[in-house]
Amino acid sequence: MVHTKKISLVAAILAGALAFSMSARAQDHAHATPTPERQSWTFGGPFGGFDKGQLQRGFKVYREVCANCHSLSRIAFRTLAEEGGPGFSESQVKALAAEYKVKDGPDDKGEMFERPGRASDRFPAPFPNPEAARAALGAAPPDMSVLAKARSYSRGFPLFLVDPLIQYQEHGVDYIYALLNGYTNKSDQNWNAYFPGNKIGMAKPLSDGQVEYTDGAPATVQQYAKDVSAFLMWTAEPALEKRKKTGFRVMIFLILFAGLLYFTKKKVWAGVAH
Amino acid sequence: MSGPSTYVPSSAIGRWFESRLPIMGLMHGSFVAYPVPRNLNYFWTFGGILSFMLGAQIITGIILAMHYTPHVDYAFGSVEHIMRDVNWGWFIRYTHANGASMFFVAVYIHMLRGLYYGSYKAPREVLWILGVIIYLLMMATGFMGYVLPWGQMSFWGATVITNLFSAIPLVGDAITTWLWGGYSVDNPTLNRFFSLHYLLPFMIAGVVILHVWALHVVGQNNPAGVEVKNIERDTLPFTPYATVKDAFGLVCFLIFYAWFIFYAPNYLGHADNYIEANPLVTPSHIVPEWYYLPFYAILRAIPSKLGGVVAMFGAIVILAFLPWLDTSRVKSAKFRPVYxxxxxxxxxxxxxxxxxxxxxxxxxxxIAARLLTIYYFGFFLVIMPLLGLFETPKPVPASIADAVLAKNGAAAQAHS
Incomplete structure (x- = not known):
C-alpha cells in the first residue's frame, strides 16, 4: 500500500513536470516558421550516393547564381574530379580552374600578382573579405562550403529520437531546399516562409529558365533548388559515399564477430552455474 | 581478493625476467586468474568498454592533433582540412567526436549500475570516489574538446561555462580573466584548452589504474550485493569467463558506436558548430553537448547565478558522498522494492x-526543471538516508552461490 502511494506521488510529480514543458512547447510552436518538408535524396539511407548528373547541374547553378555573392572557400577545384563527387575529368577541372583568377605572391620583386587558377587552388571568394561583402550587399553572405551541415531544423519530440534509427540526416539540405522555394510573397522579394522572422537578406535568387540545363532536366526553380542543395551536401560531406560504403562493411564484420563471440561465450559458460 | 599469484613462467627467459620485474605475474593475477563473481550480468561489461573507449579516444586524438592547428584563425579550417585532405581523416574525426558521446553513454550506464546495485557501499567507497574523480575529469576533457573545432557552439559554450566562475564572490572576475588568458574567450583560451585537452586523458588513465587497483583489492560487487565468501563456490577465473563475456559486450557496443560514426555522424553534435566562431554573433540558443544537459538544466533552474553554479557543481560532487548518504544495510536494489x-x-x-x-x-x-532539480537532490539528501531506516528489504541470499542456485532453481521450475 505504502509503495503504491509513493509510486503515484513520484509519477504525479513527473507527469506534472512533463505537462508544464509540453504547454511551453505548444506556445513556442505557435510563432514558429513551418517545418521544411522531408525530400527524397539519392544520398539518403545506408546505401545512398550522389547522382553525378545532379551534382554537375547543382555546380552550374552555384557558378552562375550563388557564386556572385557566396564564397566556397574550403573547396579545392581538384575535388570536383575526385571519387564520390560530380565526376568531372581532370582535364575538365584544369580548364575550369584556369577560368578563375587567383591572387598569388609575393613574386621576387615583392609584388602580389594574379594568375590563372590551378586544380590545387580553392574557389576564390567573390569579395576580398566579409566587410567588403557587407558594404556591397548589406549583410555578409555565409560561406557555402559546409552550409548543408551548418543548417538544420528541429524535428521535436519524439521524432528527433527516431531520426538516428531511420538514418534521417538530411535536415540541412531539406532546409536549404525549402528556403529556396520559400519566396511565396509575390510583392516582397525578401519575404521567406522558412526564414526565422520571414525577413531574409537574400532576395529571391532563382527564377525559372535562369540557368540552362543541357541534360534535359527541367529548368525550374524547384529543380535548381534541388540540384544546388544536393551539390551543397557534397561540398559539406565529400566523403559521404565512402563513409556509407565503409560503414556497411564494418557493420557486416562486427555483426559476424559478435555472433561468433556469442556462441563462444555460450560454450565457455555452458559447464558452470551462473 | 587476488590471492597469492599462481603465475609460473614457462620459459627460462620468463623466469629470469619475472624474478627481476614481476609484471607478467601482476597481469596474470589481474586479468587471468582474478576471481570474478559468477553471477555478474552484462551491466558489468561496461568497465571493459570504458577502458576501450579511453584507449580509442587517446589514439584517435593523437592522430587528430597531428593535423589540427590550435589558433583562432586556423582551427576551424584545420578541422575541415582533416575532413577533406587527410587520408581517412573524416573517419578519425567522426570516431573521436562520436567517441566522446559513446564514452559518456557507457559511463552513465556504468554509474547507474553502481547506483542500482549499491556498488558504492563499504568496502568500495574509495573505488567509487575514484570513479567520481574520473567522471569529473571526463567532463572537463569533453568540454575542452568541444571548444577545439572553434565553431559557434565551441566559442559560446566556452564563454557561458567559463563565465560561471565569475559568480564566485570577490575573486570571480579575476579567476575568469585568468582562465581566459585575457578579457574574453580568445586565442590564449583556445591554446590552453588544447594543451589541457591533451593532458587530461592521461590523468584519467592514471586514475583508471587506481580505480582498477582499488577494484582488485575489494573485489567486484555483483547483482546479489553479497560479498564473496568462498572463492571456489562463488567465483570463476577472469579468463576465459569474463574475458569472453566482456569481448561480446564490447563488440555489441561497437555496433552501436559504428552506427553513429558511419550513418549519423553529426546527429549528436549541433549544426551551429559548422559555423566558424564569431564573437560578434550570439546563437539564439546556446546548448552544451547532450551529456551535460541535465546539469545545465539544474544551473538554469536556480534563479541566482551563484546559486545555480553551486547547485550544478553540487549535483556532481554529491555523488562522492553517496557511501555515507545511503543508510541501507542491503546493497542491491534487487532486494529493495521501494528504493x-x-x-x-x-x-x-x-x-x-x-x-x-x-x-x-x-x-x-x-518550473519543470525546478521540480526535477528538487527531486534530484531530494533523492540523495532525503530519500537515500531515510529509506535505509524505514524500508524493509527482502531476504538476501546467504552467498553468491546460493543466489545462483536460487535463480537456476526458479528457471528449472519455470521450465517444468
Missing part, C-alpha cells in the same frame, strides 16, 4: 532534466 521505484524515478528525472536543458529557459520549462 527500486525511487531509483527509476531518478533515472526519469535525469532524462527529463536532460530534455529541459536543451530547451530555452522560459515559462513551463523552468
Amino acid at each position: 527500486r521505484v525511487f531509483f527509476w524515478a531518478f533515472v526519469l528525472a535525469c532524462v527529463g532534466l536532460g530534455y529541459l536543458g536543451s530547451q530555452p529557459p522560459e515559462g513551463g520549462f523552468v
Whole structure:
C-alpha cells in the first residue's frame, strides 16, 4: 500500500513536470516558421550516393547564381574530379580552374600578382573579405562550403529520437531546399516562409529558365533548388559515399564477430552455474 | 581478493625476467586468474568498454592533433582540412567526436549500475570516489574538446561555462580573466584548452589504474550485493569467463558506436558548430553537448547565478558522498522494492532534466526543471538516508552461490 502511494506521488510529480514543458512547447510552436518538408535524396539511407548528373547541374547553378555573392572557400577545384563527387575529368577541372583568377605572391620583386587558377587552388571568394561583402550587399553572405551541415531544423519530440534509427540526416539540405522555394510573397522579394522572422537578406535568387540545363532536366526553380542543395551536401560531406560504403562493411564484420563471440561465450559458460 | 599469484613462467627467459620485474605475474593475477563473481550480468561489461573507449579516444586524438592547428584563425579550417585532405581523416574525426558521446553513454550506464546495485557501499567507497574523480575529469576533457573545432557552439559554450566562475564572490572576475588568458574567450583560451585537452586523458588513465587497483583489492560487487565468501563456490577465473563475456559486450557496443560514426555522424553534435566562431554573433540558443544537459538544466533552474553554479557543481560532487548518504544495510536494489521505484524515478528525472536543458529557459520549462532539480537532490539528501531506516528489504541470499542456485532453481521450475 505504502509503495503504491509513493509510486503515484513520484509519477504525479513527473507527469506534472512533463505537462508544464509540453504547454511551453505548444506556445513556442505557435510563432514558429513551418517545418521544411522531408525530400527524397539519392544520398539518403545506408546505401545512398550522389547522382553525378545532379551534382554537375547543382555546380552550374552555384557558378552562375550563388557564386556572385557566396564564397566556397574550403573547396579545392581538384575535388570536383575526385571519387564520390560530380565526376568531372581532370582535364575538365584544369580548364575550369584556369577560368578563375587567383591572387598569388609575393613574386621576387615583392609584388602580389594574379594568375590563372590551378586544380590545387580553392574557389576564390567573390569579395576580398566579409566587410567588403557587407558594404556591397548589406549583410555578409555565409560561406557555402559546409552550409548543408551548418543548417538544420528541429524535428521535436519524439521524432528527433527516431531520426538516428531511420538514418534521417538530411535536415540541412531539406532546409536549404525549402528556403529556396520559400519566396511565396509575390510583392516582397525578401519575404521567406522558412526564414526565422520571414525577413531574409537574400532576395529571391532563382527564377525559372535562369540557368540552362543541357541534360534535359527541367529548368525550374524547384529543380535548381534541388540540384544546388544536393551539390551543397557534397561540398559539406565529400566523403559521404565512402563513409556509407565503409560503414556497411564494418557493420557486416562486427555483426559476424559478435555472433561468433556469442556462441563462444555460450560454450565457455555452458559447464558452470551462473 | 587476488590471492597469492599462481603465475609460473614457462620459459627460462620468463623466469629470469619475472624474478627481476614481476609484471607478467601482476597481469596474470589481474586479468587471468582474478576471481570474478559468477553471477555478474552484462551491466558489468561496461568497465571493459570504458577502458576501450579511453584507449580509442587517446589514439584517435593523437592522430587528430597531428593535423589540427590550435589558433583562432586556423582551427576551424584545420578541422575541415582533416575532413577533406587527410587520408581517412573524416573517419578519425567522426570516431573521436562520436567517441566522446559513446564514452559518456557507457559511463552513465556504468554509474547507474553502481547506483542500482549499491556498488558504492563499504568496502568500495574509495573505488567509487575514484570513479567520481574520473567522471569529473571526463567532463572537463569533453568540454575542452568541444571548444577545439572553434565553431559557434565551441566559442559560446566556452564563454557561458567559463563565465560561471565569475559568480564566485570577490575573486570571480579575476579567476575568469585568468582562465581566459585575457578579457574574453580568445586565442590564449583556445591554446590552453588544447594543451589541457591533451593532458587530461592521461590523468584519467592514471586514475583508471587506481580505480582498477582499488577494484582488485575489494573485489567486484555483483547483482546479489553479497560479498564473496568462498572463492571456489562463488567465483570463476577472469579468463576465459569474463574475458569472453566482456569481448561480446564490447563488440555489441561497437555496433552501436559504428552506427553513429558511419550513418549519423553529426546527429549528436549541433549544426551551429559548422559555423566558424564569431564573437560578434550570439546563437539564439546556446546548448552544451547532450551529456551535460541535465546539469545545465539544474544551473538554469536556480534563479541566482551563484546559486545555480553551486547547485550544478553540487549535483556532481554529491555523488562522492553517496557511501555515507545511503543508510541501507542491503546493497542491491534487487532486494529493495521501494528504493527500486525511487531509483527509476531518478533515472526519469535525469532524462527529463536532460530534455529541459536543451530547451530555452522560459515559462513551463523552468518550473519543470525546478521540480526535477528538487527531486534530484531530494533523492540523495532525503530519500537515500531515510529509506535505509524505514524500508524493509527482502531476504538476501546467504552467498553468491546460493543466489545462483536460487535463480537456476526458479528457471528449472519455470521450465517444468
